Amino acid sequence: MKKSSKFIFQKYDTENLINRRAALVTIAKAGVFSVLVGRLAYLQIAENSNYKKLSDKNRITHRFLEPERGIIFDLQGRPMAINKQKYEIIIIKEETRDVEKSLVNLKSLLPHANIDIEKILNEVNSRKKFIPVGIIDDLTWEDFSKINVNIHKLEGIYPQIGFKRYYTQGESHSHLIGYVSPISKNEEESNPLSKLSTAKAGKIGVEKAKDAILRGKLGNKNIEVNANGREIRELDRVNSVQGNYIQLTIDSELQKFCYERLKGLSGSVSVINVKNGEFYALASSPSYDPNIFSKSISNETWENLLSDKYKPLINKSISNQYPPGSTIKPFVALAALESGVPHKETFFCDGKHLIEDTSLESGYKTFHCWKKEGHGNVDMTKAIKVSCDVYFYQIARRIGINKIAEVCKRYGLGEKVFKSLYEEKSGVVPNKQWKLENLGSRWMVGETLSAGIGQGYFLTTAAQLSLALAQLINNGTRLSPKLIYDIETSNVYNERIIADPKYLKIIKNALDEATNAPGGTSYRSRINGKYKMAGKTGTSQVRAISIKEREEGLIKNKDLPWEKRDHGLFIGYGPTTDPKYAVSVIVEHGGSGSGSAAPIASDIFKYLFEKKLHLKRNEIFNV
């Protein structure tokens, strides 16, 4: 014990020992202090510029400023798509320590709000961390001020004032103008506005077609913020630039009238100025309220719109294709005239036309006229007037499909009318080459006969039909179809006679008879007055009628289920003396052109004539 104690304590010279040990401790302390001084010198002198940058980065935050979207006006200068102020909340990941916690706090603050935390978390994590992500799009003033008061609990969450698109014309214009909604992933790269998650882009219609013009330019500002991200003061700012204004050729009153006239039906109307190619109306029914897209649309609403059998989301005037049916006959007639068929030449119609077909037991195939008992002797004028199918079977066979296709294409069928609208379909004008390329088989004679009455592979849109008719009755002036007054495109028309006026006169006359002479297919829809309309009906089959069915007697359209009824079409122009407008009407599964489509066209012409709409551009200047 004694031996070890010597080693445990060294108190043989206590005074000295303590002094020595205290001195050692003091030296150690001095050393530690030197380390601290060195560390401070390193941080505050050597690394000063680095930390200064970091400190500025902390305190200065960059915010993008949403530009106001350009306004869309109609022909008369009425605003159709405008912007309204709205209150919204966004979250920025970079400025949040715990996104979920902030969202949970927000949710407890606004229990009624529809906040899908998981969805927002996904959204936040899939984007760059400095990009603000919208949480609630359209907030009431009460909720907005509630957020402002409790902002300290909501790290990274910011209430702000934004813009929402408002469509003054509602559902009558929705297909045409389209709508805006948040920028999707695949648009991110091409759209500079994607740096702002709250920014929207046009999704369809003119909003999409002219998005680059309408969207404007982002502004930005540097602000000093505190640790909660709250704005303390603004340091500098570059204001956003509002998007350009756009004026359409559409007359919103006429468009509304057309839409209202289609109410309850599924179909479309296209109205065009035959002299300059301006479209005054492009209506589609049924429709939807475009303003629902300005708020975050519920899944249920969206699903309902998608699954509706009347397809309210589709613009039927340009995106739905239909066999033109008998409305093709004026063009086939023109092809016949150009091929040297005299218009006075008569063909006999006994209600059917037979062609050889060795694949069938009987050795021939029967093509029926819509009129079972036949039309007797018909010339071209009568054939158009009464819409005799047998006449057109025979001339079609004589001139061949390629000639028919050539004329139809020359008038704009089988080709997009508006190059800028993404959702537009081009239709089909079939010929031998087309069939070989697309179906890989040779053209059959019977198919020429079907094409002669606008059936078979033929597909057109309402806009195409109205344009084709317009060019037919304006004595063959090629029109540049116009929907948007662009700053770039001039008003110069590429004038070119595309047909012999002599022939056009014959066809015009026949169309006049079809409407205004007793026995004409649209005689019941004629307009008795100073101004008259003229036009051609069309009924296009959506199903093949079997021989058996024909023998047992045709079922009347109204006894068929809706989806199986024929489409009703009508193309018309007016006034007959000095044509100004061409109209096409398509009523999906409307039964017949004369019964469903022609009365609508008639009402539209009456409206055009009686209202004496001053359809002239009232220019909007870009401010």
Next chain:
Amino acid sequence: MFNQYNFYSSAFAKLQSINYPLLGLITTLFFVGLAALYSISNGDFNSWPLKHSQRFILGLMIFFLVIFFDLRLIFGYAYLIFFLSIISLAIIPFFGIESNGATRWINIAGISLQPSEFVKYTLILALAKYFHSINNDSGFIKTLIIPLIITIVPVFLVITQPDLGTALIILIGGISLFWISGLNYKYFIVGVFSILCSLPVLWQYLKDYQKDRVLTFFNPERDPLGNGYHIMQSKIALGSGGIFGKGYMEGTQSHLNFLPEMQTDFIFTMLGEEFGFIGTLLLLLIYAALIMISIRLALKSRSLFSKYLSLGVCNVFFIYVFVNIGMVTGLLPVVGVPLPFISYGGSSMLAVMFGFGLLMNCYINRNIIIEKTNY
């Protein structure tokens, strides 16, 4: 019973023999703290600065109270005082006040106190008395094991609160007295070695947030918005201060609330941001001067008890300053230790004044010889 005349004359004599440079430096540090808190509260004197002043005045009262006690009386009651402070620590789990996941405070007469702050000094008091009393030839158990147990008990109690920082300061403060009292250096080598070996075991006992802090210390960028946030923002504040600082009340980091807990543990950062390297260097010099004077005063005492006590107090104070500044400059993990005299915190202020009261008492009574007792 006190002789009234004697009491006053001795009181006067005591006041006369106080080392005023030391008290002056303490007061200077208090004013630095006051200025810092005034800046942090954005010029509102009635919030933190007022309370800080009240606490300092209360601290001064404790300081003088301790001075007026006879050193022999303090020596006599040293174990009792230590025992009472241990009791106050021990009852915390039952009567304590919880805050931020740790239970460190007890409520005495409406004032919440942090006993662990006082234990730092009462442990020194007890150890000083113990080492004073044992003989050169005392055995292994007496000279090492018993003082080790005395040290470990409060350390263990504080760890369980949990308060790793304070526990470490208590431990190192206590161990430093082992060194001063002359324990063979071989034991320190063995001790350091065994602590290193037991680290993995201790790691298991740490709470998750403590582990996080330690891990984050080694790599602050590991989690820049979580635990690394304190260290990063603190370094940014200090570093962006530069040589001359951003100016009083102009610190963007502190005034825009990027600095967490800046009125308490991170107050040095705010001073560094606003007064720059010049400011932090000056502050370090004041602390250094305070410690140098303390050592000088300590070594003037004739009794071992006084020397141990004074040097122990001085060591604890030094560790305090070092750990705090080391922590905010990113040299040490964030363990939650205030900066004495400057940080806003009642217990810390009162405890450190208590400690310096003891130190000053030793100095005033430097010529008193204290007999060994049978502990």
